[in-house]
Amino acid sequence: MYPAAILQPATANVPDIYRKEAKYEFVKLLRTRSFSLATIGFPVMFYIIFGLANRHAFDGSVHMAKYMLAGYACFGLIGSALFGIGVGLSSDLAAGWLELKRASPMPVSAYLFAKCAAAVAFGLIIVTILSLIGIAFGNVHLSPTELAEMLGMTMCGSISFASMGLLLALIVPANAAPGIINLIYLPMSFLSGLWIPIKFMPHWLQGIAPLLPTYHLSQLMLSIFHYNDTMSLITHWNALIGFTLLMLGISRLLFHRKEQNA
């Protein structure tokens, strides 16, 4: 051992902290039935009701069951990111649990990483289940490349909406969080065509969609099947990344203000 190592305080195994923090965050969410059953159950139920009903429906070359698979995949992954982080973090804050963790040497980044990793994991589970249902019962033809691209897009989407969950957790009181998140999540999902393809909605409603981050994510997901709209993919990516950075920037500002007042 080098002498310098003796003079320094031994440090904890940092990768181990990240791994355990993420593992237990995932285990916790899985055991919390109100979370795991709702976030997995709702998109699956909706897809079975609305998606499988359209298993023989085509709009030109667009297979409706496959089109809706992309929509409900987005709906599912956004739900898990918003509820997992928004509700989980705001209740940790309110209960003083985060404060106790911060009094320990735990790096705050490990805590945020764990929340984000759990959201990604749930997103992947939901999208995998939806894809299997589509393939098995919806006549959906999904190439291995398409499935891999969907899962990749799920990771991007989960991380993006995790930032919104973080911001909501910082501004919404814990006891009101589930209600307020639903008030944002459900209309936003509907208006950006995650439930019903956007072209079947009234024209004036269609105009709102491009203002919503959920719309840009869904178009990126649809682009995997070449079902996307006429807007360029660069625009959708810019919108999604811009939205994510905005959410993170405001969260950072709020967090620093809280720190300074402390």
Place this chain on the structure above:
Amino acid sequence: MPLTAIAYETEVQSTNGPQIASKQSIASLTGVTKRYGNALALDRLNLALHPGEIVALLGPNGAGKSTAIKLLLGLIAPTSGSTRVFGSNPREAATRTRVGAMLQISRITEMLKVREHLDLFRSYYPNPLPMPDILRIAQLQGIEDRLFGQLSGGQRQRVLFALALCGNPDLIFLDEPTVGMDIEARRGLWAEIRVLAALGKTVLLTTHYLEEADALADRIIVINKGRVICEGTPAEIKHNSGGRRIRCCTTLSSELLQSLPTVTSVERNGEATIVTAVNAENVVREMLRRDETLSGLEIASPALEDAFLALTKA
């Protein structure tokens, strides 16, 4: 103590050298004022902890006890004054590896097992206490595989106590550790806190249970409205409140009793007379000599509660 910890402490002291006010104190608040908006939580508070002692911070609600603990944990910054823990600023992460804390928490993750909570907290520290030791000290054997949400109130407090031990800290803060526990569970936790003292740990606990401070602490610091009112051993604190109470039936007049040395007050309550005196033995000897009919004699130390009420009323 592990060799690395000794080396670290030496290093920190050499870099800070002359600034350390007292070599003995391992944690201190010096002239600390803390304001929340217009509310003054701490008002030029001084507090020092010495290695191996159990100190109770005693005070009514809103006295500033939790604020003092949060400052020492580096969770909040003082408005003015200085906070030192192991010679460094407690807001630095390195300091936190040697500190454990039990805070007042309304709810922790209920869907994790006791063992999982401990496993996670142990991973934060470079030299954690072995799991069997934690389970033994916090008396969690037999319930380690239960979900936190299935535990009783007392068991939950013991898990929070166990979380404070995970890093094998030298300094432990316990903020109202037995709040909401029944008397039996409370005594159980007291025994666990005494184990820590026996291991050479330094403990700062806040409480508004006076009995608890009396039972555990080497030193009690009474604070109210953000200031230290008095400080001393439990016996000294009781002594400061005006002595012991002598209760009896006597024919001696109040004026005479009042004139005896060290008597601080005389009250008549029906048949009974209550004399408060610092030197109770001498006063009783004198009373017995002067009144052969004296009966129903009782001598009691004031409960710490009375001492405390007398101190915080001012």
